[in-house]
Amino acid sequence: MKAWFRLLGASLRARRGAVLFTVLLAISTVAAGVSLLGVAGWFLSSAFLATLGIVFNLFGPSAMIRGLSFWRIASRYLERVVGHALTLDLQVRIRTLVFGRLSRFSQSRLAQFRDGELASSLTSDVAVLDLVLLLILVPLTTAVFAGLVFSAVLQTWLSWWAWLILACLLVAACLIPYLCARGASRAAEQVHQLENRQRVLVHQAIRAYADIQVFGAADVVQQQVDKLAQALSQARLRSNGWGIAGQFFQQFLMGVALLICLLVGAQQVNVQAMSGPLWVGLVLALLGLFEIMAPMMRGASRLGEVQAASTRLLGILDEPLEAQQEQGQAIVLDGPASLDVSDLSFAYGSQPVLEHLSLHVPPGEHIAIFGPSGSGKSTLLSVLMRLLPVPGPQYLIQAEPAPHWSRASWFDHCALLAQDSPLFLGSVRDNLLLADPGACEQRLWQVLHDAQLDSVVRDLPQGLDTWLGEGGQQLSLGQQRRLCLARVLLSPAHIWFLDEPTASLDGPTSQALMQDILTAARGKTVIMATHDTRLLPLVDCVYQFEAGRLQRVAVSRATTVASN
Incomplete structure (x- = not known):
């Protein structure tokens, strides 16, 4: 992550308004989704109890559900528009910087790159940087903020058990993705190297198509492509394995938090410290809160690839230019x-x-x-x-x-x-x-x-x-x-x-x-x-x-x- 922050830190600071707006929209989307599930659970439970003769006003909750639904749709749409506009803007800046530096390299330095290697840096290396902002930083900030607010509200009825639920949420949002990223870093780097080699091989094969056909070398090239494809498949399986393991432990922690909320909440309902519909609403709201975790694991399993891509791009940007190019x-x-x-x-x-x-x-x-x-x-x-x-x-x-x-x-x-x-x-x-x-x-x-x-x-x-x-x-x-x-x-x-x-x-x-x-x-x-x-x-x-x-x-x- 250090290389990523070195690469994009200045750009993020220059666009801190857009970054903050993206985070606020993400928080707004999560708040609307969690509130929608909570109100829906409370409303359905109360409506069921109303059939038993308990007086219940249906119009207020139903209006809240419609309002929260529209709020979530609008907020999600704006989050996507602003977030992707920000990431595309960052991509343009990095690609411009990298291409500008490459254009000032000497011919001898450019000759050291293999066919397709520079194109890979300008495309896939820059594109993979999006993972950190969209799938790690924004969801992580949202999860921590929403978890603190939700636990503070939950503490009113569940006492210190609410903070245990918060601990489960923080471990699932922070520790597990970190461990997953560390474990998958080597496999993710292998994935990138193999993808780069495959891209170079295909690029060379297309350029040399006539010679390959004339000399009957198509089978040899096909074997090389198949061998790389198999190695790439194995590397992706290892990388994805860490993501699957991370998702399992996140689901396990979600189950622990949900079990705490169910058991302690049921006890509070039993002693009439809270109502049944409110208890159901809090349980469903907790389920909505854990939905934030889904994109984080997809990004965490590829953080090693992000680190490697950032290091390669920094290597190009930090390489000193020859003095003769700067004088005159x-x-x-x-x-x-x-x-x-x-x-x-x-x-x-x-x-x-x-x-x-x-x-x-x-x-x-x-x-x-x-x-x-x-x-x-x-x-x-x-x-x-x-x-x-x-x-x-x-x-x-x-x-x-x-x-x-x-x-x-x-x-x-x-x-x-x-x-x-x-x-x-x-x-x-x-x-x-x-x-x-x-x-x-x-x-x-x-x-x-x-x-x-x-x-x-x-x-x-x-x-x-x-x-x-x-x-x-x-x-x-x-x-x-x-x-x-x-x-x-x-x-x-x-x-x-x-x-x-x-x-x-x-x-x-x-x-x-x-x-x-x-x-x-x-x-x-x-x-x-x-x-x-x-x-x-x-x-x-x-x-x-x-x-x-x-x-x-x-x-x-x-x-x-x-x-x-």
Whole structure:
């Protein structure tokens, strides 16, 4: 619970009015329900006695029952509306904070997460936090308050026995859920880990569906899914077992309290210290009070999962950001920029990738960096793009050290067309406006024309507003790359970094796309990483990447080396 309070404490304090209103509505709902059962028991008992000749006014109690029924309905409705609005508001805040922090992580840090792991943190980890407020804190506060008030009223007729009933209620509301949460914590954490592994496996299987079918690996994947499902089922049984045990002991305590109320109340009726109908009403009211316990056990059995989720989210929020992301100032470029790198080195841990690398790119020049796959070309572009940490004096843009630029200012002047640049779930317009949210429709059509895609988009059912589906499924692979290019064209960038821009395209398609890219990039500084030698004659200068260093070569020699 400590992690949960650290995560949401500030938000709850900022919304203490809504929290207090939710608790008051919950108390009001319980009060109406308990009173309704008590009055109904008293009314029915009195009505029965009236048939024996005892005079009884039916109109007052029946009016009270109708009033309490409407009160309970309205109060329950408002409690649900206010409580869920509060929890959704808290979810929005936590998701915003977590996504904001993740967006400032370096590429190397993000690469440490598995597929689907971050999506799990932003969805299931945040969603499970609701359990504490809705199923633990609000019911617990309500149970303690209502139990104190009810016992104080009950003490008038049952003396100190009323406080014994209160003790049963507090043990059932506080101690048993606590013990249940402690016992189920390990199983609940296993449930979450297995759910996360299952989610990652399914995510990877969907992405690799074609390969799984081609290599006949469907049975192997199915076995992995079945194995995880069985382990998950066992973990859930262990977690739910604690909840079942907790419910049993709560019911046992309810039976003890009810037995006390029945026996002591019957004795009080026998000595005429209280009336029979009042005794029946108090017994039914006590039954209504114990209804608060039902949601608490559902939440208590998953508190271990809440604790683990809170710890994971705090780990993201508390992780220090790299200093280079926080420094710098806004710098404006009016045109193409020069780029100078001298004696630049970079390593992943103890594994060097770039070693004493130097590079000079004049403003507006188009260069290609070629080398075999895995040689580090993408790492070099990520360093130049400042997605990976950049050493201070070794990297200059327009003679200004890279760390002097704020990250936002740098991204205003640089654009990246990665080999796996995604199309997001949305329309053509949605994907384009990521580069410039204020772009007009005329500008959108202009960049589509420059990317040789305007005719394709005009033929779509709804033009710019056509829904592309997951990963742009309505477009061919070449059309997807051209739409990503159009997004780059729409940005105000003066420096373009192209990472295998024609990956997965055939020869004619790749050359046509590259020619369109370089035509659109006229007046821009372009740095392209590729292993496709057919693209090398299209650029101004070619560098060979080998052993972490760059060597300038002639185009014909570069083509020969790559072919060999």
